[in-house]
Structure formats: C-alpha cells, structure tokens
Amino acid sequence: MTVCIIGLGLIGGSIGLELKTKRFSDRVIGVEKNPVYAQIALERGLVDEVTKLVEGIQQADLIILAIPVDGILSLLPFVLDYVTHQAVTDVGSTKMSIAEMVKDHPKRSNYVPSHPMAGTEFSGPEAAISGLFNKKVGIICDMALSNPKALESITNLYMALNMRLIFMSSKEHDLHTAYVSHISHLTSFALALTVLDKEQNEKNILNLASGGFDSTVRLAASSADMWVPVFDQNRENVVEVMNTYIEKMTLIKDLIQAGETNKVRDLIKKANIIQKTLKLNPWNQK
Amino acid sequence: MTVCIIGLGLIGGSIGLELKTKRFSDRVIGVEKNPVYAQIALERGLVDEVTKLVEGIQQADLIILAIPVDGILSLLPFVLDYVTHQAVTDVGSTKMSIAEMVKDHPKRSNYVPSHPMAGTEFSGPEAAISGLFNKKVGIICDMALSNPKALESITNLYMALNMRLIFMSSKEHDLHTAYVSHISHLTSFALALTVLDKEQNEKNILNLASGGFDSTVRLAASSADMWVPVFDQNRENVVEVMNTYIEKMTLIKDLIQAGETNKVRDLIKKANIIQKTLKLNPWNQK
Numbered sequence: 037m038t039v040c041i042i043g044l045g046l047i048g049g050s051i052g053l054e055l056k057t058k059r060f061s062d063r064v065i066g067v068e069k070n071p072v073y074a075q076i077a078l079e080r081g082l083v084d085e086v087t088k089l090v091e092g093i094q095q096a097d098l099i100i101l102a103i104p105v106d107g108i109l110s111l112l113p114f115v116l117d118y119v120t121h122q123a124v125t126d127v128g129s130t131k132m133s134i135a136e137m138v139k140d141h142p143k144r145s146n147y148v149p150s151h152p153m154a155g156t157e158f159s160g161p162e163a164a165i166s167g168l169f170n171k172k173v174g175i176i177c178d179m180a181l182s183n184p185k186a187l188e189s190i191t192n193l194y195m196a197l198n199m200r201l202i203f204m205s206s207k208e209h210d211l212h213t214a215y216v217s218h219i220s221h222l223t224s225f226a227l228a229l230t231v232l233d234k235e236q237n238e239k240n241i242l243n244l245a246s247g248g249f250d251s252t253v254r255l256a257a258s259s260a261d262m263w264v265p266v267f268d269q270n271r272e273n274v275v276e277v278m279n280t281y282i283e284k285m286t287l288i289k290d291l292i293q294a295g296e297t298n299k300v301r302d303l304i305k306k307a308n309i310i311q312k313t314l315k316l317n318p319w320n321q322k
Numbered sequence: 323m324t325v326c327i328i329g330l331g332l333i334g335g336s337i338g339l340e341l342k343t344k345r346f347s348d349r350v351i352g353v354e355k356n357p358v359y360a361q362i363a364l365e366r367g368l369v370d371e372v373t374k375l376v377e378g379i380q381q382a383d384l385i386i387l388a389i390p391v392d393g394i395l396s397l398l399p400f401v402l403d404y405v406t407h408q409a410v411t412d413v414g415s416t417k418m419s420i421a422e423m424v425k426d427h428p429k430r431s432n433y434v435p436s437h438p439m440a441g442t443e444f445s446g447p448e449a450a451i452s453g454l455f456n457k458k459v460g461i462i463c464d465m466a467l468s469n470p471k472a473l474e475s476i477t478n479l480y481m482a483l484n485m486r487l488i489f490m491s492s493k494e495h496d497l498h499t500a501y502v503s504h505i506s507h508l509t510s511f512a513l514a515l516t517v518l519d520k521e522q523n524e525k526n527i528l529n530l531a532s533g534g535f536d537s538t539v540r541l542a543a544s545s546a547d548m549w550v551p552v553f554d555q556n557r558e559n560v561v562e563v564m565n566t567y568i569e570k571m572t573l574i575k576d577l578i579q580a581g582e583t584n585k586v587r588d589l590i591k592k593a594n595i596i597q598k599t600l601k602l603n604p605w606n607q608k
Contacts, residue, residue: 153532157597173530202529215517216530220538223509226570228593231501233566235599243488244459244502245600246439251537252506257597260590267578267586278575280519282568284512289564292553300553304546307514311443311543314531 037061039193040096042089042111044068044077046155047127048102049164051197052082057166060196067092077161093118098189101126106265109137116143123189125150129213129262130269131177131206145183148190149206151175152199153217157257174199177206214273219281221255221263222274228256323347325479326382328375328397330354330363332441333413334388335450337483338368343452346482353378363447379404384475387412392551395423402429409475411436415499415548416555417463417492431469434476435492437461438485439503443543460485463492500559505567507541507549508560514542 039061041048052064066083068074074086093099093115101108101115105128115124116138124147128134131149138144154172156163174194179187194201204212231253245253267274291299325347327334338350352369354360360372379385379401387394387401391414401410402424410433414420417435424430440458442449460480465473480487490498517539531539553560577585 153530155532155534157534172532175530212530215520216535217532219513219516220535222571222574223513223538225590225593226567226574227505227509228596229570229589230505230563230567232592232596232599233570234501234563244439244461244498246441246458246503248441248443248541249502249506250600251540252509253596253600254537255534256593258590258594260587260594263590264583264587268581268583271578271581275575275579277516277520278571278578281512281516282571282575284515284519285508285564285568285571288508288512289561289568292557292564293561295554295557297550297554301546301550303515304511304544304549306518307511307542308544308546310514310518310539313518314536314539 037097038063038065038095040065040067040092040099041083042067042092042099042101042115043103043107044073044082044086044161044164045102046159046161046163046168047152048100049077049080049082049161050166050168051100051102051127052077053080053164053166054169054197055193056081056084058196060193061098065092065095073161077164080161080164082161082164089115090118093122096122098122098193099124100193101128104128104262104265105130105134105269108134109265109269112138112147113141116141116147119143119146122146123148123186125190125193127152129217129266131175131209133269135178135181135206139181144181146186148179148182148186149177150190150194151177151209151213152194152197153213154199157255159259159262169197169199172199173202175202175204175209177204177209179203210270211273214270214277218266218270218274219277221258222267222278223281224253224255224258227253323383324349324351324381326351326353326378326385327369328353328378328385328387328401329389329393330359330368330372330447330450331388332445332447332449332454333438334386335363335366335368335447336452336454337386337388337413338363339366339450339452340455340483341479342367342370344482346479347384349381351378351381359447363450366447366450368447368450375401376404379408382408384408384479385410386479387414390414390548390551391416391420391555394420395551395555398424398433399427402427402433405429405432408432409434409472411476411479413438415503415552417461417495419555421464421467421492425467430467432472434465434468434472435463436476436480437463437495437499438480438483439499440485443541445545445548455483455485458485459488461488461490461495463490463495465489496556497559500556500563504552504556504560505563507544508553508564509567510539510541510544513539
C-alpha cells in the first residue's frame with residue numbers, strides 16, 4: 037500500500053515515521069509546500085519521497101491531510117476532486133466545519149474525518165517522534181457517511197499507529213475537544229501572558245519556575261498557525277468553555293479575596309476528583 | 323548532626339529520605355501528629371525514630387517545619403521558645419505572614435525562612451520520593467535577620483538536597499511565588515472544575531483526555547490542606563495575579579468570539595516567548 041501524507045509537520049512526520057517502522061505501507065509519499073520541511077523530512081527518513089500534490093494523490097491508496105485546519109478546509113475539496121479509489125482522512129483538531137465543507141462532494145464517501153488525540157507543544161518535521169500515538173485515542177467521526185472500504189483503510193491506519201478508536205459525530209467531537217484539549221491550550225497561553233507581563237518589571241520571576249509551573253505552561257509553546265484556525269472554527273464551543281472557566285476562576289478569586297477559606301477548600305476538594313476520574317478511565321491506564 | 327523534621331508528608335518525608343541517603347545527619351527524628359503517617363514514615367525509613375515535639379526539638383541541632391503554612395504560623399513561635407542553639411527553618415510556600423509572626427521573638431535569629439521550590443501533586447509520607455529536590459531552586463529569605471551559624475546550617479541543608487540557592491526578601495518571595503507557583507495551581511483547579519461541571523452530562527468527555535490535558539490539569543490533585551492557607555496568607559498577591567490572568571483569558575475569548583484571528587495570533591506568538599525565556603534560564607537547563 038502507498039500512503040500519501042500532505043503536510044510533514046509534527047503529526048504528518050510522526051505518522052510517516054511510524055508507518056515506515058511498522059511496515060504498514062511499502063511506500064510513503066510526502067507532499068509539503070515548505071521546501072525546508074520537505075528536506076528535513078527526507079533527511080530524517082519520515083517519508084520515502086516528496087512529490088507535488090496531484091502526483092502524490094494519484095499514486096496513493098490512502099491520503100492523510102496533516103496540515104492546520106484552515107488549510108484542510110481549503111485543500112480537502114480539491115484533493116477529493118482527484119480521488120478515484122483512494123481513502124482520504126484528515127487529522128485536524130476540528131471536525132464540523134470540515135465535514136460541512138465537503139458534505140455534498142461526489143467523493144464524500146471516500147473521506148473519513150478523524151483526529152488522533154496526540155501531540156506535543158513542538159512543531160515541524162524536526163519535532164516528529166516515534167511512539168507519539170501509542171495507546172492514545174483516535175477519533176473517527178460521522179462513520180455512516182463513509183464507505184466501508186475507506187473506513188476499513190482508516191481504521192487499519194489507526195491500528196498501525198497503536199491507537200484506541202472512538203466513534204462519534206463531528207458535532208460531539210468539537211464539543212468534547214473544546215473541553216479536554218482546546219481549553220488546556222488557552223489556559224497555558226493566558227498563564228504565559230500573565231507571567232510575561234509581570235516579568236518585564238520583575239526580571240527574576242522565571243528563576244523560580246518550578247515543575248508545577250513548567251507543567252501548566254508547557255502548551256504555551258504551541259504553534260499559532262495550528263491553533264488560531266482551530267479556535268476560529270470551533271468558536272462556539274470554545275467560547276462556551278472559556279466562559280465557564282472564567283466563571284470558575286472568578287468564583288475562586290472572590291472567595292480567596294473574601295477570606296472564605298472553607299468555601300475555597302470545598303472547591304479544591306471538588307477539583308481533586310478529576311484525577312480519580314482520569315485514573316478510573318480505562319483509556320488512561322498507563 | 324541530628325535533624326528533627328516536624329511533619330512527615332511529601333516534603334518532610336522526602337527531606338528525611340534524602341538526608342539519610344546522603345548521610346547529612348547521623349540521626350533523623352520525626353515529629354508527626356498523624357499516627358498513620360508516623361507509622362508509614364518509620365516503615366519506609368524516612369526517619370530513624372518518631373518522638374513528641376519538645377523531645378524532638380531538644381535532641382536536634384537543626385529543626386525543619388514541614389507542615390501546611392497555617393500550622394507553621396501556629397507552631398513556629400512555640401518551637402522557637404524551646405530553642406537553645408538549634409537552627410530552625412520552615413519549608414512553607416508563603417513567607418511574609420510567617421516572618422511577621424516571629425519578628426520579635428527573642429530567638430528570631432536562630433530561624434531561617436526558606437522554601438524549596440519542589441513538589442508533586444501528591445501528599446503524605448507514601449508520596450515521599452528521592453531526588454525530589456535535585457537541581458531545583460531553594461529560596462532563603464531575609465537573611466540579614468538570621469545569625470551566621472543558623473544561615474550556614476540551613477545553607478548546608480539545601481546543599482545536601484542538591485538545590486540551587488536564591489536569596490530574597492520574604493516580600494519578594496510572596497510576590498514571585500504567586501506568579502510562578504500559586505497561579506499554576508489555581509488554573510489547574512479551575513480547569514478541573516470546568517470540565518467536571520460539563521462531564522455530569524457528557525460522560526465520555528474524559529475518554530478523550532490527551533497528554534496536553536493531563537499536563538495542565540495535573541496540579542488539580544494537589545492537597546486542599548496545603549493550598550488553602552497558602553492562598554489565604556498570600557491573598558493580596560494571589561488576587562492580583564488572578565485578576566491579571568482573568569483579564570488575559572477574557573481578552574483572548576473576546577477576540578476569538580469577534581473572529582479577530584490576527585489579534586489572537588499575535589497573543590499566541592507573544593505567549594510562545596515564555597518557553598524561550600524558560601530555556602534561557604540557567605536554572606532550568608536540564
């Protein structure tokens with residue numbers, strides 16, 4: 037089987053690396069508009085060759101779009117125009133706008149919307165790593181709209197990445213990812229901005245950064261090119277979760293300010309439950 | 323040298339473990355009001371013996387208070403009442419209220435306020451681990467108010483833990499820790515509360531929790547008994563940083579809602595700088 041990966045960044049590059057290691061495909065073609073990325077991907081052996089878009093599509097059995105979600109929105113319809121027998125998926129962090137964009141495309145059933153819930157705060161082909169997807173969750177959306185052969189191809193792809201599959205609608209996907217992924221990035225960005233504001237006057241603050249700070253601010257290094265279109269496409273859910281978050285933060289702040297220590301304690305004890313919930317979750321057993 | 327550790331939780335227990343391993347002291351005495359904790363600490367060899375408070379103080383050369391900061395506020399004056407030659411320190415996450423409490427104590431100069439910037443989201447002696455303090459930052463406050471012998475003892479203690487020392491006033495300490503430690507915990511608590519609110523209706527949300535979410539919500543498991551008094555004692559700084567944080571979050575939300583993608587991009591690119599700053603920081607070289 038020949039796989040064509042469009043976009044050789046962190047995710048596309050890591051998929052290439054994995055597929056070549058696992059021998060899922062005998063040939064991995066990359067398509068990449070940034071010549072420096074293409075060069076690095078070739079040098080690192082993330083793909084076997086780099087071709088132009090249409091040639092890549094035509095030679096492949098399975099096509100993966102691994103570019104930012106605004107790019108997927110622009111490119112996916114054109115990719116489907118060239119598709120004959122190929123299965124096509126994208127790995128974007130939003131699903132509804134993309135599903136909407138291609139809903140009437142004659143090749144819609146060759147397309148399987150998906151989302152591997154894995155990543156790091158780094159980007160580009162130099163950030164590609166092996167094992168990135170191992171035991172993480174992969175989501176496949178709106179499966180009734182894809183043909184069985186395409187579904188089988190994409191399911192096998194995720195199996196090769198050693199991911200655990202969950203199926204849901206693209207609407208559910210966008211709601212859930214706002215709560216367990218998009219908001220985490222937003223809280224990290226806000227934390228970074230808060231500390232950097234102060235640090236202009238207080239040069240030494242960052243000398244004190246501890247493990248706890250590192251962990252909560254880690255995602256603040258994430259790529260604007262990837263995340264801005266995600267927040268934009270998932271605007272309604274993202275704004276809803278941010279409103280709830282700001283409410284919670286304001287409530288805690290007001291209680292601290294008022295010296296209501298018992299009420300602060302109750303909230304913290306309620307927050308503590310999340311770790312129990314995460315540990316009970318069979319997907320999270322290490 | 324005999325060391326007495328008052329409070330055998332995560333921090334006190336990990337200090338005991340380290341001091342015994344490094345042979346900094348030939349005898350480590352523990353004082354612990356919770357008999358289950360005392361038993362676990364003895365069984366795990368975190369201390370050599372457990373005694374009552376006054377006996378522990380009298381037999382020790384160096385005394386470490388490793389209890390929540392409200393406990394330190396209550397106990398430190400009584401500990402100093404029994405001190406003759408001993409050096410005393412505490413490892414609390416606030417410093418100003420504690421410094422204020424003992425500022426007129428006749429044995430004030432035997433006391434060296436300190437704060438090892440290390441920890442995990444877990445608590446109790448079963449959470450004590452070796453290497454917890456390795457290469458982390460230890461802060462010593464208001465050094466001019468301590469006598470040279472006490473300062474030397476506490477400096478050597480931190481050297482034995484392999485920490486890097488920074489000196490500042492307790493006022494600076496409380497401001498800086500609000501920005502690089504206290505707010506991180508607050509953002510995690512708020513994130514947990516936000517997601518748990520939604521999860522009552524959306525059972526599957528946590529199935530999707532990814533590495534990014536785990537990392538930002540990790541601190542939400544932290545102990546209420548430890549953190550409530552920290553936020554209370556450092557109320558003014560904590561409320562200031564929370565106000566700034568809520569402002570940043572609200573700004574990002576308003577821009578996302580208004581579809582101002584270029585402005586969201588500018589903020590994210592600004593937030594990205596924090597990782598560069600953290601990496602440039604010599605204390606954070608791994």
